[in-house]
Amino acid sequence: MNMRFVRAAVVACLLGSAAVTALIAPLAPAYAKSSGPSVSAPVAKLLQPAQKAMQANDFKTALDLIKQAQALPDQTAFDTYTINNFLANAALGLKDYATADTAYEAMAESPALPDEDKATTFHNAMLLATQAKHYDKAIKYGQAFLALGGPSDPQIIGTMAQAYYFLNDFANAETMAKKALDATPAGQAPNRAALEIMLSSQIKAKHQDQAMATLEQIVTYYDDADDWGQLIDVSVGVKGIKDYELLHIYRLLPVTKAKGGGDDYKGASSVALSMGYPVEAEAILQSGGLPVGADVRSRAAADRKTIESFASMAAKSPTGELDQKLSETLYGYGRYAEAEAAARRALKKAGAKTNANELNLVLGESLLLQGKTADAVAAFNAISNPSPGTAKAQHLWLLYANRKYSTAAAAPGH
Numbered sequence: 020m021n022m023r024f025v026r027a028a029v030v031a032c033l034l035g036s037a038a039v040t041a042l043i044a045p046l047a048p049a050y051a052k053s054s055g056p057s058v059s060a061p062v063a064k065l066l067q068p069a070q071k072a073m074q075a076n077d078f079k080t081a082l083d084l085i086k087q088a089q090a091l092p093d094q095t096a097f098d099t100y101t102i103n104n105f106l107a108n109a110a111l112g113l114k115d116y117a118t119a120d121t122a123y124e125a126m127a128e129s130p131a132l133p134d135e136d137k138a139t140t141f142h143n144a145m146l147l148a149t150q151a152k153h154y155d156k157a158i159k160y161g162q163a164f165l166a167l168g169g170p171s172d173p174q175i176i177g178t179m180a181q182a183y184y185f186l187n188d189f190a191n192a193e194t195m196a197k198k199a200l201d202a203t204p205a206g207q208a209p210n211r212a213a214l215e216i217m218l219s220s221q222i223k224a225k226h227q228d229q230a231m232a233t234l235e236q237i238v239t240y241y242d243d244a245d246d247w248g249q250l251i252d253v254s255v256g257v258k259g260i261k262d263y264e265l266l267h268i269y270r271l272l273p274v275t276k277a278k279g280g281g282d283d284y285k286g287a288s289s290v291a292l293s294m295g296y297p298v299e300a301e302a303i304l305q306s307g308g309l310p311v312g313a314d315v316r317s318r319a320a321a322d323r324k325t326i327e328s329f330a331s332m333a334a335k336s337p338t339g340e341l342d343q344k345l346s347e348t349l350y351g352y353g354r355y356a357e358a359e360a361a362a363r364r365a366l367k368k369a370g371a372k373t374n375a376n377e378l379n380l381v382l383g384e385s386l387l388l389q390g391k392t393a394d395a396v397a398a399f400n401a402i403s404n405p406s407p408g409t410a411k412a413q414h415l416w417l418l419y420a421n422r423k424y425s426t427a428a429a430a431p432g433h
Contacts, residue, residue: 048073048105056097056131062088069105078112085109096131103129104136107143120147127160138167145175154182171202177213184216193220208240208423238275239422247275250415252283257411264408266290267380270350271415273306274388281309288315291351295344297322299351326352333361338370339378346381358385376402376409380416387420396420 048070058066065088072081085105094102107122123144126132132140141164148157161179164172180195196217200209214237221230231253238246254268269287271277284307292300297318304311326348333341342365349358362382365373383398399420402413 048101048108056095058098058101059093059095061091062094062098062102065091066101066105069109073105073108073112076112078109081105081109082113096129100126100129100131116147116150120144120151120153123147124156127163138164138169141167142172142175145178149178149182152185154185157182158186171198173199173202173210173213176202177210177216180213180216180220184220189220189223192216193224193226196220209236211237211241214240235418239418242275242422244276244278247271248277248283251275251277254411254415255286257408259406260408260411261406262290262294263374263377264406264412266294266296267377267384267409267412268415269303270384271419273303275419276306281307283307284309292318294347296348296351298348302351302353322348330357330361334364337368339365339368339373340370342368343373343378346378346385350381350385355385355388359389376405380409380412383416383420387416392420 048066057063065084069081069084069088072078072084085102088098088102089106091098103122103125107119107126110116110118110122123140126136126140127144141160145157145160145164148154148160158179161175161182164175176195177199180192180199183189183192183195193216196213199213200217203209214233218230218233218237221227221233231250234246234250234253237243238250251268251271255265257264266287269283269290272283272287277283284303288300288303288307288309291297291303292315297315301311301315301319304315329341329348330345333345336342342361346358346361346365349355349361352358359382362378362385366375366378366382369375379398379401383395386392386398387395396417399413399417402409405413
């Protein structure tokens with residue numbers, strides 16, 4: 020299948036300043052260690068009041084004192100390391116992330132970096148380097164953090180994937196993104212940033228089947244309108260797809276509030292109109308915020324005048340062909356309970372021209388939009404030996420029915 024990713028995934032810098040603040044692990048600055056080296060007396064004389072100022076959230080006073088300590092001569096390596104620790108904390112308090120990045124880089128490179136500070140220092144240095152777009156350094160400190168052998172950190176691994184991506188190393192970006200997803204704790208939504216990096220890397224590498232699977236995972240957990248628009252647009256490219264199959268895929272546009280351009284909604288409306296569902300054609304245009312032309316409006320008005328008589332005729336018919344047409348028509352009206360009833364009658368009556376798979380599609384859609392999810396899933400799963408187009412419609416509706424967006428709201432990286 021030749022997938023058409025018409026909207027290339029855009030990877031923005033996923034660590035804004037607010038995210039950095041939330042993810043920075045505090046490293047309490049101390050001018051004397053309980054064991055090991057201590058700072059020299061002249062440095063301690065300035066850092067003691069700086070520490071008190073920071074405890075009072077007076078970061079400007081603290082910064083003035085820290086700058087005085089920076090200017091002192093004859094510093095030991097541990098003096099310099101500790102001054103940078105104080106500087107990083109004061110800079111973060113002032114939301115001066117560029118200064119904090121420089122300070123954490125100096126700490127990470129310091130020969131005096133204590134073993135007990137390494138994990139926090141490398142963690143924070145990596146996040147700040149990424150936020151500053153110093154991606155080579157971000158990878159270096161991320162690798163140093165992971166080399167310490169602690170528990171896998173999906174946030175750090177996912178951020179490394181981002182750094183690789185912006186260095187155009189898409190193979191490593193995809194590998195690290197997968198590691199971040201594999202490190203996701205059970206019961207927690209996968210990291211959104213890692214999923215986006217994986218998708219973008221797969222698109223860049225032209226791994227279209229893998230990109231499709233990743234995009235499906237994103238909509239399953241995050242139910243995003245932009246991503247649904249991309250997924251629907253790609254899915255209608257199934258070779259040999261029939262108009263009714265197109266319509267069933269396009270019906271997800273208004274249901275998911277999918278975005279991606281008015282052309283999708285225009286195309287969906289055109290398909291509905293050509294199949295004899297002008298009210299649905301009108302509703303699709305309206306849901307996409309598009310104007311309704313005079314032809315569509317007049318045909319929809321005419322359809323509304325005849326729907327009740329058609330419903331009566333279909334109910335009396337001994338075979339299910341008219342009920343099948345009625346169920347599709349009523350779905351377009353938003354009369355889902357009646358569409359369900361008509362589809363069930365058509366399945367029961369059957370007939371040479373009824374299409375059981377199409378009926379189970381409209382039945383599942385009507386049930387789902389009434390909130391009857393379990394029954395809808397059963398209807399979709401009743402589809403048997405589908406054509407590629409029907410299989411794609413079935414798959415997407417099942418994906419929508421089984422999405423887990425309610426559990427993703429509190430997931431990190433969202």
